[in-house]
Amino acid sequence: MKTNENERVTSILNDLIRTNLDRIKGYQKAADEIKDTTDFEVKSLFSKMAEDSRSYKSSLADAVVRLGGTPAKDTTAAGDVYRAWMDVKSTFSTDDVLAALQLCEFGEDRALESYKDALSENFEWxxxxxxxxxSQRSSIKQSHDKIKNYRDQYAHTH
Structure with a gap:
């Protein structure tokens, strides 16, 4: 593979690393903010999503290194997703888990968009x-659907 193609791939992978760093920060913040023990299931879900993203980030970073690049260590440049995730903090000031689930679903939408953009690149990977x-996109889609289901259930029971 040509050097400029390697650089293109590492740039795409680094964008996905940043997306996963956003997910980690957002889900960790959401999990940390849930104090009510009755919402333990949602807190566990958020913790698992953060852990999944740590794994995705690690796999992507390994691929970047194999291609001769340096893995990203920062969140998305624009910070849009990160700011949306950080809104979770204010959400919990009113103990509104439903709003947190909605924000997390929004974050998952952005993550899926990042993966879709990456996969739309037309070159030989x-x-x-x-x-x-x-595989990661598929897994994030499942996470998105799980968050959406929790949101729907929570909206109907609370």
């Missing part, structure tokens, strides 16, 4: 890298 990105 290094062996195994596109499969890695597709």
């Amino acid at each position: 290094p062996v195994g890298v596109r499969t890695l990105v597709e």
